Amino acid sequence: MxxxxxxxxxxxxxxxxxxxxxxxxxxxxxxxxxxxxxxxxxxxxxxxxxxxxxxxxxxxxxxxxxxxxxxxxxxxxxxxxxxxxxxxxxxxxxxxxxxxxxxxxxxxxxxxxxxxxxxxxxxxxxxxxxxxxxxxxxxxxxxxxxxxxxxxxxxxxxxxxxxxxxxxxxxxxxxxxxGPRSGNLRVRREFSDHDKAQFQQDTFDFIARYFENSLAELSARHTHIQGDFRRIDAHTFHAILYQHGKQVSACAVHLERGGAFGSGIRYSSALGPGNSFNEQLTVAHDDQSLFLQSMGAAAMSGREESLTSEGGAELFWSMLIRPIQ
Known part of the structure; x- marks a missing residue:
């Protein structure tokens, strides 16, 4: 039974x-x-x-x-x-x-x-x-x-x-x-453009906090590593890693609303102006929830298809820290 x-x-x-x-x-x-x-x-x-x-x-x-x-x-x-x-x-x-x-x-x-x-x-x-x-x-x-x-x-x-x-x-x-009835009563959820935009904004803010805290902890654990986090504006932040005072890795993370590649959260290893980027996270959904999908330009091995906010943040972080690992 x-x-x-x-x-x-x-x-x-x-x-x-x-x-x-x-x-x-x-x-x-x-x-x-x-x-x-x-x-x-x-x-x-x-x-x-x-x-x-x-x-x-x-x-x-x-x-x-x-x-x-x-x-x-x-x-x-x-x-x-x-x-x-x-x-x-x-x-x-x-x-x-x-x-x-x-x-x-x-x-x-x-x-x-x-x-x-x-x-x-x-x-x-x-x-x-x-x-x-x-x-x-x-x-x-x-x-x-x-x-x-x-x-x-x-x-x-x-x-x-x-x-x-x-x-x-x-x-x-x-x-x-x-009364006999089916247990299959789940119905598809509908997600509005506002829902998706809010999820994208919340995710960007989460990634910013994730980077700021990770850089601080990395610097605290390794005295020869210095991390610099700079919030440029509401939609952009920069993160820089120094090893023995020499810059070894840097990125700009930007929340893009529209553009040739659509809306998304973009990771670029270049801090200067320009439209190039190495990776992008876009908002997707199934019949029950919103999640993130990676564009895959970084060719990360074992990349997951449906990412949480933490999964997206860790994907970007792994790209920044890779040169010193």
Missing amino acids: AARVFFSYSHDDEQHRNQLDKHLALLSRQGLIETWHDRNIPAGGQLDDHIDQEVNRADIILLLVSASFIASAYCYSREMARAMERHEAGEARVVPIIVRDCDWHSAPFGKLKAVPTDGKAIVSWTNFDAAYTDVAKEIRRLVEPVSGSRGMVVGAMTRSQHRATLPQAESSRSPAAL
């Missing part, structure tokens, strides 16, 4: 839930899991009743952790609290999934092993697909060993045993009262 998987998440992080749902699709097709989240509730359904029932019958409860999740009284004080009760009782397995950086280690679930690897937030990975795949593999490890059993074993109880412990009012509900 397939393990029931419950998503506990803030609607601020719905795109992460949608992406994770896609990466768990193979487990669903193989009959290893059945996923549920609040978007499965039919029109007119009692939200609290449906959510409470699903939390109480789930074998695996995924907490999509972010500042929004922790700030949500419903997610934190109701869903998470009940999830931890069932985890401590051995009735279910709680898996914290860190989707965005936040202060979570002192939370009740902070003592549990978090995913992705080392609890690194999904948005901090250089590639979204790699992060979601890492999570999906961990969930597979939970369900595959018992795929041939009558019910997934969680702690000392099987699901059939747990159902026998539910309150009478809940366990006596007819399945027809809930």
Whole structure:
């Protein structure tokens, strides 16, 4: 019997839930899991009743952790609290999934092993697909060993045993009262030109901070290396590396809105005026989220196709620091 998987998440992080749902699709097709989240509730359904029932019958409860999740009284004080009760009782397995950086280690679930690897937030990975795949593999490890059993074993109880412990009012509900429906209710998200422009601006600002902090840390660790960061204007910054006082590497990073090669964030090894550049990051999207794509002019080995803001920043940084490595 397939393990029931419950998503506990803030609607601020719905795109992460949608992406994770896609990466768990193979487990669903193989009959290893059945996923549920609040978007499965039919029109007119009692939200609290449906959510409470699903939390109480789930074998695996995924907490999509972010500042929004922790700030949500419903997610934190109701869903998470009940999830931890069932985890401590051995009735279910709680898996914290860190989707965005936040202060979570002192939370009740902070003592549990978090995913992705080392609890690194999904948005901090250089590639979204790699992060979601890492999570999906961990969930597979939970369900595959018992795929041939009558019910997934969680702690000392099987699901059939747990159902026998539910309150009478809940366990006596007819399945027809809930109504059969598909779990495939994900819809395509639409991204406006404003959404894309804002994502591009936010990414440029992130890359600027990334370079400024990286140059400072590099100089602090290596006394013979000096880094110089200069913000030229709202759309351009320069970064220069000196080794024993001699300039060894430099770049200009510019946010271009339009032009022959379209809008993008451009990396040029030349600081002077001109339209030449070595690499460009452009904004792309799938049916759920915005991300970056590299033009590939730098011919980076192992270049990822779908980059996060951190992935784009690291791509540019690796080009700057390469001459001294």
